[in-house]
Amino acid sequence: MPKVGMPAIRKPQLIDATMNAINDVGLQKASVVIISSYAGVSPAIINHYFGGKDGLLEATMRSILRQLSLGVQHRLATCESDDVIARIAAIVGGNFDPEQLAPKVVKTWLAFWSQAMHQPQLFRLQRVNEKRLISHLLIELKKIMPGEQAKFVAVSIAALIDGIWLRGALSPNGIDRELAKHIIADYLEHQLTKIPNESLAKNDLVARKPEHNHDYTQQF
Amino acid sequence: MPKVGMPAIRKPQLIDATMNAINDVGLQKASVVIISSYAGVSPAIINHYFGGKDGLLEATMRSILRQLSLGVQHRLATCESDDVIARIAAIVGGNFDPEQLAPKVVKTWLAFWSQAMHQPQLFRLQRVNEKRLISHLLIELKKIMPGEQAKFVAVSIAALIDGIWLRGALSPNGIDRELAKHIIADYLEHQLTKIPNESLAKNDLVARKPEHNHDYTQQF
DNA sequence: ATTTTTATTAAACGCTCATTTAATAAAAAC
DNA sequence: GTTTTTATTAAATGAGCGTTTAATAAAAAT
Numbered sequence: 001m002p003k004v005g006m007p008a009i010r011k012p013q014l015i016d017a018t019m020n021a022i023n024d025v026g027l028q029k030a031s032v033v034i035i036s037s038y039a040g041v042s043p044a045i046i047n048h049y050f051g052g053k054d055g056l057l058e059a060t061m062r063s064i065l066r067q068l069s070l071g072v073q074h075r076l077a078t079c080e081s082d083d084v085i086a087r088i089a090a091i092v093g094g095n096f097d098p099e100q101l102a103p104k105v106v107k108t109w110l111a112f113w114s115q116a117m118h119q120p121q122l123f124r125l126q127r128v129n130e131k132r133l134i135s136h137l138l139i140e141l142k143k144i145m146p147g148e149q150a151k152f153v154a155v156s157i158a159a160l161i162d163g164i165w166l167r168g169a170l171s172p173n174g175i176d177r178e179l180a181k182h183i184i185a186d187y188l189e190h191q192l193t194k195i196p197n198e199s200l201a202k203n204d205l206v207a208r209k210p211e212h213n214h215d216y217t218q219q220f
Numbered sequence: 221m222p223k224v225g226m227p228a229i230r231k232p233q234l235i236d237a238t239m240n241a242i243n244d245v246g247l248q249k250a251s252v253v254i255i256s257s258y259a260g261v262s263p264a265i266i267n268h269y270f271g272g273k274d275g276l277l278e279a280t281m282r283s284i285l286r287q288l289s290l291g292v293q294h295r296l297a298t299c300e301s302d303d304v305i306a307r308i309a310a311i312v313g314g315n316f317d318p319e320q321l322a323p324k325v326v327k328t329w330l331a332f333w334s335q336a337m338h339q340p341q342l343f344r345l346q347r348v349n350e351k352r353l354i355s356h357l358l359i360e361l362k363k364i365m366p367g368e369q370a371k372f373v374a375v376s377i378a379a380l381i382d383g384i385w386l387r388g389a390l391s392p393n394g395i396d397r398e399l400a401k402h403i404i405a406d407y408l409e410h411q412l413t414k415i416p417n418e419s420l421a422k423n424d425l426v427a428r429k430p431e432h433n434h435d436y437t438q439q440f
Numbered sequence: 441a442t443t444t445t446t447a448t449t450a451a452a453c454g455c456t457c458a459t460t461t462a463a464t465a466a467a468a469a470c
Numbered sequence: 471g472t473t474t475t476t477a478t479t480a481a482a483t484g485a486g487c488g489t490t491t492a493a494t495a496a497a498a499a500t
Contacts, residue, residue: 026338118246163383
C-alpha cells in the first residue's frame with residue numbers, strides 16, 4: 001500500500017503562500033483565509049495537509065532552515081578541506097545567499113524569530129539552527145587557532161552574521177551582501193594575527209591564558 | 221484651564237502591564253483583556269488613555285527606547301570628552317544595561333522588531349533608534365580614525381551589538397553582558413591598530429584608499 | 441465494475457478580539 | 471452648591487479567527 005498522495009504540489013504551494021502572505025501583511029494578520037487565498041485554495045485544505053495553522057507555520061520555518069543548510073553545504077563542498085578561510089567564507093556566504101535575503105524570506109525569518117520565544121516547537125528549530133552555525137564555524141576555526149580563541153571568534157562571527165542580517169532586514173535598502181562578507185572577512189583577518197605562535201605547530205590546540213572561564217558556545 | 225489629568229499612574233502602569241503580558245504570552249496573544257487584567261483595570265481604559273491598542277503598543281516601544289537613550293546619555297556624561305575608547309564603551313554598556321536585558325524588555329523589543337516591518341509608526345521609531353546608535357558611534361570614531369574607516373567600524377560595532385543581543389535573546393542563558401563588552405572592546409582594539417599613520421595627527425580626518433564607495437551609514 | 445480512499449470545498453460553529461456605548465461616580469471648575 | 475469634566479466600568483457589538491462538518495467528485499485499489 002503505497003502512501004504517496006498525488007498532489008505533492010500542495011504543500012510547497014501553501015508554504016510559499018505563507019511566506020508571501022507574511023511578506024505582505026505580517027505574521028499577525030496572516031490568517032488561514034489570507035494564506036489559502038494566496039494559494040488559490042480553500043482554507044480547510046491547510047488542516048488537511050498540515051493538521052492546522054501551527055503545522056503550516058512550522059513547516060514553513062523548516063523549509064527556510066533546510067534551504068539555508070543546503071546553501072551552506074553546497075558552498076562548503078566546493079572548498080578544499082584545508083582552506084579554512086575559504087570554508088568560513090563559504091559558511092558566511094551561505095548565510096547571505098540571495099535566496100535567504102529575499103524580502104519574503106527575511107520577513108518570515110524575523111517573524112519566526114520573535115514567535116519562537118513563545119512556541120516550543122519553533123524555539124527548538126531556532127536553537128538547532130544557531131548551534132549548527134556555531135558548530136560549523138568552530139570546526140574550521142579549531143584547525144588554525146587554540147580552542148578558547150576559536151570559541152570566542154566563532155560566537156563573534158555568528159553575532160556579526162546575525163547583527164548584519166537583522167540591521168539589514170529593517171533597512172529600506174535591504175542587506176548588502178558584499179559589505180557583510182567584507183566586514184566578517186576583515187574581522188577574521190585581524191583575529192588571525194592574534195594566534196599565539198605555538199598554535200601554528202600542527203596538532204597543538206591547547207588554549208593558553210584563558211581569560212574567561214566561560215563556555216561561549218553554551219552561552220549562545 | 222490646566223490639562224493635567226490626576227492619575228498619571230495609569231499610563232506607566234499599563235505600559236508595564238503590556239511588557240509583562242508580552243513576556244508571559246507573547247505579543248500575538250497579548251490582547252487588551254489580558255493586558256488590562258495584568259494592570260487590574262478594565263479593558264476599555266486602554267482606549268481612554270491611548271486611543272486604542274496600537275497607541276498603547278507604540279507608547280510601550282517609546283518607553284523602552286527612551287530608557288535606552290537615557291542609559292547611554294548617563295554613561296556618556298561620566299566620560300571625558302576626549303577619552304574615545306571609554307565613550308564607546310559607554311555606548312556599548314548602555315545598550316547592554318541590565319534594565320535593557322530584563323527578559324520582559326528583551327521579549328518586547330524583539331516582538332516590536334518583527335512587528336515594525338508592517339507598522340509604519342513602529343518602523344519609524346526603530347529607524348530613529350538605529351540611526352542614533354550609528355551616529356553616537358561615528359561621532360566618537362571620527363575623532364581617532366579616517367571617516368571611511370570610522371563608518372566601517374561603526375556599522376560593524378552596531379552589528380555586533382545587535383547580533384549579540386539577538387542571539388542572547390533566544391538563548392536560555394540570556395545575554396552575557398561582560399562577554400558582549402569583551403567581544404566589542406576586542407574588536408575595537410584591533411581596528412585601532414589599523415589606523416593609518418597620518419591620521420594620528422590632529423585634525424586629519426581625510427579618508428584614504430576608500431575600498432568601497434558605499435555610505436555605510438545609509439546602508440544600515 | 442464496485443468499493444475505498446483521497447482531494448477538495450462551502451458552510452457552519454464556537455470563540456476571541458478590539459472597540460463602542462451607556463452608565464456611574466468622583467473631582468474640578470465655576 | 472451646582473455644573474461640567476474626568477475616570478472608570480460592565481455590557482453590547484460586530485468582525486474575524488481557526489477548525490470542524492458534511493458533501494462531492496475524482497483517483498486508486500480491489
